[in-house]
Amino acid sequence: MILPETKHNLKISLHGGHSGEFCEHAEGTLRETLEAAVSAGFTVYGVSEHAPHTESRFLTQEEIAKGWDIARLQRNFADYTRTVDALAEEFSDRIMILRGYEAEIVPTATYRAQMWGYREQRAPGDPLRFAFDYCVGSVHYVEETVIDYTPELYTRAVEQCETFEAFVVRYYSEVVKMVTTLEPQVVGHLDLYKRFAERASFGQERLFTPRIRAAAIIALEAIRSTGAILDLNTAGWRKGLGEPYPAPWIIAEANHMGVPFCFGDDSHKPADVGAGFPEARDYLLANGVAEIAYLIKEKGSQKVTQRRANL
Ligand SMILES: [Zn+2]
Numbered sequence: 001m002i003l004p005e006t007k008h009n010l011k012i013s014l015h016g017g018h019s020g021e022f023c024e025h026a027e028g029t030l031r032e033t034l035e036a037a038v039s040a041g042f043t044v045y046g047v048s049e050h051a052p053h054t055e056s057r058f059l060t061q062e063e064i065a066k067g068w069d070i071a072r073l074q075r076n077f078a079d080y081t082r083t084v085d086a087l088a089e090e091f092s093d094r095i096m097i098l099r100g101y102e103a104e105i106v107p108t109a110t111y112r113a114q115m116w117g118y119r120e121q122r123a124p125g126d127p128l129r130f131a132f133d134y135c136v137g138s139v140h141y142v143e144e145t146v147i148d149y150t151p152e153l154y155t156r157a158v159e160q161c162e163t164f165e166a167f168v169v170r171y172y173s174e175v176v177k178m179v180t181t182l183e184p185q186v187v188g189h190l191d192l193y194k195r196f197a198e199r200a201s202f203g204q205e206r207l208f209t210p211r212i213r214a215a216a217i218i219a220l221e222a223i224r225s226t227g228a229i230l231d232l233n234t235a236g237w238r239k240g241l242g243e244p245y246p247a248p249w250i251i252a253e254a255n256h257m258g259v260p261f262c263f264g265d266d267s268h269k270p271a272d273v274g275a276g277f278p279e280a281r282d283y284l285l286a287n288g289v290a291e292i293a294y295l296i297k298e299k300g301s302q303k304v305t306q307r308r309a310n311l
């Protein structure tokens with residue numbers, strides 16, 4: 001597959017492809033999403049369905065309302081692995097599908113083994129060992145409380161840390177631990193902690209203290225040391241934040257440190273495919289980023305390789 005050094009490089013997303021078949025807060029089928037990616041001219045599309053919860057205390061209200069329990073989530077994820085495998089093969093003459101998953105960091109005590117297991121070679125009778133092509137490492141929890149689901153739970157997560165600043169510092173320490181523990185190829189929505197900051201009355205100005213900046217830089221150093229890519233995640237715009245993830249000051253720090261960016265549409269329905277990519281390109285350029293990173297499987301190789309192209 002030849003990837004021209006032109007604007008066509010915008011047509012690569014490494015975070016998204018969540019679908020209503022396997023995820024309680026997504027819509028449409030994975031096939032519909034991949035058809036949308038082909039129609040939009042994508043050359044590489046990374047699918048990163050959420051890893052399933054392993055304990056019932058983490059089930060969401062929607063999962064409970066659908067009657068999904070832990071066993072059902074595990075079955076859904078096993079179905080996902082088979083479906084993405086078959087579709088990657090079926091679509092292979094039109095688009096390169098990378099088979100991935102979005103890792104979770106809960107339960108704190110056991111996530112490492114669980115998340116690594118998905119990347120290990122397949123084992124007979126163990127559908128959760130799948131040899132995924134890559135992993136998107138995300139932090140959706142602080143102190144095991146979810147931070148991107150409702151303002152109420154977000155507020156609880158902040159209050160567990162006593163101050164907003166301590167909450168963000170704790171968030172970044174979770175990022176450092178996740179990155180060094182899981183060594184993901186892509187780190188998702190790096191400043192997700194801003195998701196409900198405004199609505200939960202934690203003012204925008206409090207997102208920029210010296211301690212928060214120092215904690216973010218430590219996280220960026222961990223990301224650089226493992227060679228991971230940050231996703232420029234366009235969901236921030238769709239969530240009404242007025243900017244994508246991450247914020248301009250983080251882009252500037254990351255760029256200065258040599259941490260690369262890829263695009264992630266974080267699609268949760270077919271219509272999200274490629275959403276905001278032209279704006280994302282302008283945003284990166286405006287913040288001094290000149291190159292985009294991506295992953296690709298070389299011909300005959302089972303492993304992904306990181307490449308760069310001019311924006
Ligand atoms: Zn999701």
Ligand SMILES: [Zn+2]
Nearest residue numbers: 102138188189
């Ligand atoms: Zn996420």
